[in-house]
Amino acid sequence: MKALIIDDERLARNELRRLLAAHADIEIVGEATDVEDALAKVPVLKPGLIFLDVQMPGADGFSLLEQLEAPLPLVIFTTAYDEFAVKAFEFNALDYLLKPIDPNRLVAALEKVRPRDSGAPFEPGVATHRLALEDKVFVREGDRCWFVPVKNLRLLESEGNYTRLHFDDQKPQLFRSLTAMEERLDPKHFFRANRKQVINLGWVEGIEPWFSGGLLVKLKGGLKVELSRRQAQDFRERMSL
Amino acid sequence: MPATSSPDTLSFLEKLAGARSTVVRSHVGMDTASNTEARLKRAKERLYVMCQAGGWTFFLTLQMVFITLFRDKTLAKTAFPLELELSLIRVFAEGLLITHYARIYLARWGWKDLGWKPLVPRVILAAMAMSAVWTTVGYGIDFGVLRLEYGGKFPLWVLCLSSLVNGTLVMVGWLCIYFFYHLFERLNRLQMEQLRLAASVKEAELRALKWQLNPHFLFNSLNSLRALIDEDAPRAREAVTRLANMLRYSLQSGQQETVPFEEELKLAEDYLALEQIRHENRLRVRWEIAPEVRLLQIPPMLLQTLVENAVKYGISTRREGGEIVISARFEGATLNLRVTNPGDLSAPASASAARAGSSTGVGLRNASERLKLLFGPEARLTLLAQPAGFVTADVVIPLNPAAK
Numbered sequence: 206m207k208a209l210i211i212d213d214e215r216l217a218r219n220e221l222r223r224l225l226a227a228h229a230d231i232e233i234v235g236e237a238t239d240v241e242d243a244l245a246k247v248p249v250l251k252p253g254l255i256f257l258d259v260q261m262p263g264a265d266g267f268s269l270l271e272q273l274e275a276p277l278p279l280v281i282f283t284t285a286y287d288e289f290a291v292k293a294f295e296f297n298a299l300d301y302l303l304k305p306i307d308p309n310r311l312v313a314a315l316e317k318v319r320p321r322d323s324g325a326p327f328e329p330g331v332a333t334h335r336l337a338l339e340d341k342v343f344v345r346e347g348d349r350c351w352f353v354p355v356k357n358l359r360l361l362e363s364e365g366n367y368t369r370l371h372f373d374d375q376k377p378q379l380f381r382s383l384t385a386m387e388e389r390l391d392p393k394h395f396f397r398a399n400r401k402q403v404i405n406l407g408w409v410e411g412i413e414p415w416f417s418g419g420l421l422v423k424l425k426g427g428l429k430v431e432l433s434r435r436q437a438q439d440f441r442e443r444m445s446l
Numbered sequence: 447m448p449a450t451s452s453p454d455t456l457s458f459l460e461k462l463a464g465a466r467s468t469v470v471r472s473h474v475g476m477d478t479a480s481n482t483e484a485r486l487k488r489a490k491e492r493l494y495v496m497c498q499a500g501g502w503t504f505f506l507t508l509q510m511v512f513i514t515l516f517r518d519k520t521l522a523k524t525a526f527p528l529e530l531e532l533s534l535i536r537v538f539a540e541g542l543l544i545t546h547y548a549r550i551y552l553a554r555w556g557w558k559d560l561g562w563k564p565l566v567p568r569v570i571l572a573a574m575a576m577s578a579v580w581t582t583v584g585y586g587i588d589f590g591v592l593r594l595e596y597g598g599k600f601p602l603w604v605l606c607l608s609s610l611v612n613g614t615l616v617m618v619g620w621l622c623i624y625f626f627y628h629l630f631e632r633l634n635r636l637q638m639e640q641l642r643l644a645a646s647v648k649e650a651e652l653r654a655l656k657w658q659l660n661p662h663f664l665f666n667s668l669n670s671l672r673a674l675i676d677e678d679a680p681r682a683r684e685a686v687t688r689l690a691n692m693l694r695y696s697l698q699s700g701q702q703e704t705v706p707f708e709e710e711l712k713l714a715e716d717y718l719a720l721e722q723i724r725h726e727n728r729l730r731v732r733w734e735i736a737p738e739v740r741l742l743q744i745p746p747m748l749l750q751t752l753v754e755n756a757v758k759y760g761i762s763t764r765r766e767g768g769e770i771v772i773s774a775r776f777e778g779a780t781l782n783l784r785v786t787n788p789g790d791l792s793a794p795a796s797a798s799a800a801r802a803g804s805s806t807g808v809g810l811r812n813a814s815e816r817l818k819l820l821f822g823p824e825a826r827l828t829l830l831a832q833p834a835g836f837v838t839a840d841v842v843i844p845l846n847p848a849a850k
Contacts, residue, residue, distance in 0.1 A: 214725070
């Protein structure tokens with residue numbers, strides 16, 4: 206698996222390189238010193254895995270994930286001591302390593318990562334193809350952050366330059382416009398219900414007639430979305446297929 | 447099994463590095479303080495009501511007893527049986543009301559905070575005035591409202607005069623009890639305030655004692671150190687020594703009120719050398735220390751706080767890094783200590799800076815508090831924005847004899 210090391214300290218990068226030398230299947234394709242550097246390198250080097258330092262000058266590791274185009278590479282965070290970051294990790298199945306890195310912990314973290322590597326061609330950070338249902342979107346709000354599989358997104362709502370994502374019992378904001386998000390989503394699974402909302406067809410629970418030829422679509426989990434007459438037409442065609 | 451022992455070592459170091467949380471406790475303390483104050487006020491009101499009711503009832507009972515024992519049997523029978531007793535009760539009720547309302551004015555005029563000397567003439571005058579009101583109201587009701595017939599053997603003005611004198615004595619008694627109570631209370635409060643002040647001084651000292659190595663710095667240093675072992679063994683050995691010095695200092699810190707400047711300088715040198723291993727050419731340091739300041743006494747951790755702050759805001763958050771300048775020299779009768787780092791005071795801190803530096807503001811405030819406690823109000827710590835994107839922490843310590 207191709208790996209990229211992102212850390213502002215040269216010695217920290219060297220140390221991780223040395224530790225990874227024991228793992229023949231991990232090929233280190235490069236190093237980045239900060240978020241800007243990484244944003245340039247990920248689409249070019251196409252790593253399947255990144256080791257990401259949380260605290261870096263300029264912007265922190267989380268903001269790299271926010272700015273990187275999905276699909277995201279697998280991520281193992283590295284941090285020296287950061288209570289906030291560690292708390293954020295606990296919301297996810299994400300792995301993190303505490304510096305100085307314990308070689309045994311590194312083995313365990315890599316074990317977790319390996320089965321997920323399907324070997325299929327993988328182009329992280331490149332917005333060329335549509336997202337698969339299994340691909341993940343990174344979103345952060347305050348001290349919390351999530352890696353959300355695309356299939357879990359029930360509803361995407363436009364809020365200016367932001368998009369509010371509805372999944373599980375959460376609805377954080379993503380720093381991307383709804384139009385930009387829609388371009389990445391598979392039209393087989395996602396439908397533009399109106400100017401403001403995109404729904405996941407996999408979550409549709411019921412449909413009711415609504416005013417003047419429109420429709421009211423009910424999503425599992427209690428969300429309701431209105432469709433105008435024209436969109437209702439499209440929707441009927443899509444659902445009858 | 448060296449691998450399994452490492453988590454233990456880590457947790458030990460983590461304990462060593464510790465976390466700081468004194469703010470919450472002091473907040474809770476304030477809350478209960480205001481509660482106690484309210485409770486105290488209620489208790490005082492209760493005491494006042496009890497004293498008023500008890501005092502006047504006691505006095506009334508005493509009078510009643512005297513009247514029944516030494517009643518002038520030769521005097522003509524009153525119109526109805528208990529007239530004398532009833533009028534006595536009325537007179538005492540009037541006294542109670544007068545003193546009750548007088549209390550409001552005493553509080554409003556601030557007499558409670560007066561000393562002995564201004565209080566004595568005021569008490570006498572007030573007692574006379576209250577007695578005059580008392581007599582006027584009493585006889586006013588007797589002869590003005592009730593239209594009783596006066597049949598005493600003395601002229602009415604003699605009766606009024608004796609009532610005035612008697613009333614004055616009673617009121618002086620009342621006022622004495624009132625002000626004695628307040629004098630004692632004031633004394634108590636003064637003592638309490640002194641205790642509270644002493645406690646807050648102690649608390650500031652305690653906070654100063656609690657300086658610990660920044661855990662983020664500690665673990666990052668250990669991480670670089672591990673890489674350095676292969677790369678540059680002599681430098682790694684030197685770094686271990688420096689880290690050991692810092693740990694030792696952190697364990698011993700806070701046992702003295704002041705430490706020689708030289709010791710603080712040594713700590714800052716160790717710290718910056720370790721940060722330089724991490725940040726490499728992103729961190730440059732310039733020392734401008736006048737030799738004569740080395741033996742001066744300064745509060746422990748003062749220089750360290752400033753230097754840590756400079757690295758946090760001037761180096762860690764900036765991609766290009768920069769130079770930190772530490773200067774110390776005498777300027778007339780003051781020590782002038784300055785730490786300058788690249789940065790901008792008004793720039794909004796980035797998310798990671800806010801994350802990393804949430805305790806720094808507290809650190810600087812503590813340092814400033816400690817300076818004032820130790821060296822008086824002329825000592826100060828200020829953050830100055832310099833032209834060309836630099837920030838200077840400027841410390842001024844007056845060299846008075848108290849500071850040694």
